[in-house]
Amino acid sequence: MTAVELLQFARGPALWASLAVLVAGSLWRIVGILRLGSKPDLSEPRSSRLLAGAMRGIFARMVPRAEFRLRRKLGFWNGYLYHVGLAVIVFGYLPHVFFIERLLGVRWPALPEPVVFFFVALTFVSLFIALMERLADPVRRLLSGFDDYFSWAVVFAPLATGMIAIHQSYAPGVPPAAPLDPWPLALHLLSVELLFVWLPFGKLAHAFLVFASRGVTGAALARKGAAL
């Protein structure tokens, strides 16, 4: 397979197949959990505003309670860094905005390149710090398994390959055909597709499970009038 053919594969069948796995796998996981069912709580509720409790659970946990803000712990703040960094890169970089527009038909103004590149550098360092902490901290090392390290690699790969794919040269007057050197873009797309394929099956599914987990707890604690 030539580089151009690989890029065509990454832009075509591989993209659609990976998106299909992402959607189907995520639905399978959610429906699989929902099917486990739950029993009604017969205790007299202190509050019946369960939806408000669930929403409060979802939003309140974005910022830890004052008692748990571990100001001196780098790992604590680092989590915010790479989440924000990834969001800026995915939704703010012009080629990504075009990519999302082609997929979903919606677009928004991109961020200036220097801003995005600053976040690329920040996220790059931040992801390495996350990995180092996972390896060095006895608690996180004990908790971690294949899923944790593979998921890290699957998130890091699009960042690394994306950095190589920045500022590709195109033959004059023919974009959006293949760049003069198709390898970096093909690898970048394939790495993103690997992320799509892996997301529903491992811990990266916290991207959607977090809302269910926080919501369920928020509603249960609100029912009791307990601290959140």
Add this chain to the structure above:
Amino acid sequence: MPGMTPLEASRSPDARVAVREFVAQAGRDAAFQLEACVHCGQCADACHFHLTSGDPRHTPVYKLRPMLKAYQRDAAPFSGLRKLLGFAPAELTAAELHAWSELLYDSCNMCGRCTLACPMGIDIASLVRRAREAMAAGGFAPPDLYKAAERALDTGSPIGVRWPALRRQIELQQEETGLPVPVDAEGAEYMVVLSSIEIMGYPEVIGALARIFRHAGATWTLPSAGFEATNVGVQIGSREIAAELVSRIVAAAERLKVKCVVSPECGHAYSALRWEGPNLLGRRYGFEVVQVDELLERFVREGRLRLRGKDARRLTFHDPCQLVRRGGLGEAPHRLAAAVSANLVDMPGGGAASFCCGGGGGVSAIHRAEGLRFAAFACKKAQIEATGAEALVTACANCRNVLEEAIEHEGMTLPVLGLTELVAQYLDNDGR
């Protein structure tokens, strides 16, 4: 083995029974939470056992590992695919579950501080409660808790307190206060249940209640059967035992046709009766359940209790986890303490996220856990010492007992007061 009670199971531990129960406990809500963990380890920094031992195994979410493995192997989405590809977790073994008994019981008070800290909103404490169901059913709970459960089922009390012992304490309190303590009074507004620790260790609370109810002009009673509020079933993790113990209180309340059952100064008793009870029995109650200090604070707000004078000492309040953090009482006990204390000092980090005494969740009944419990007290001790308090007030007799033991163990001199008794000392009886 089907149909075996946890007490029978304790004699022949079986990992397969535990696995079945782990899976049964992983319903929809629990599964969403088990699946959401990102292994960030932040719960470790919230747990007083981990903070004092530094042992990574004391990380709260790690304690759930057997439940997670059983769920991932047998019930989670993709579990079939995982097995097919050889990625499923290995089957749990009896040796593994014996080893985890220390993590799920000795080093966890189910205090829920980790729940407040988890960025994914995982209610780790409630998952530990569920995991204990499997451990108890499989025969892997600590022997001390099986023995306490057996005593509770046989005698009505985990420490073997029977009605004659309570009757004697009632007689002494009637002599002390000169007030009647109604027993089995049908149609009373309030039926009070007590914990064995109160009956044997702090019987003055009975006299205090007699003074308070008389002052408030409310009718009340103690039941001669079903008087024990504590519930070792929720501590060991056996819904059968928990349901049996709750049903005795419910039967007494229905026999005496009371409007309200007053749960005593005991955190887990409130949790068992107020929140778990109806679900254990599979039906709603026909009466209200209220915690005693919640009721007294209500009486004060309504003007039914008039107070005169305040304790002048520098006091600080220890928040019982199952009341303040998990039970929904919030600020009520603290407000009540402030109503009778002229110099109440807040602990740094006190309130909903305060540290546990170290003895909740049945830990105080596990003899082999004593070393861990005393070590974990360091977190509470630091909070207490920062206040410079001359005495500690709390709203849970188990906390009180555990704190007294730890204070003595540390060579400290600090009295620990019960809130109900403190309130009874400052009743304004002029004209009443």
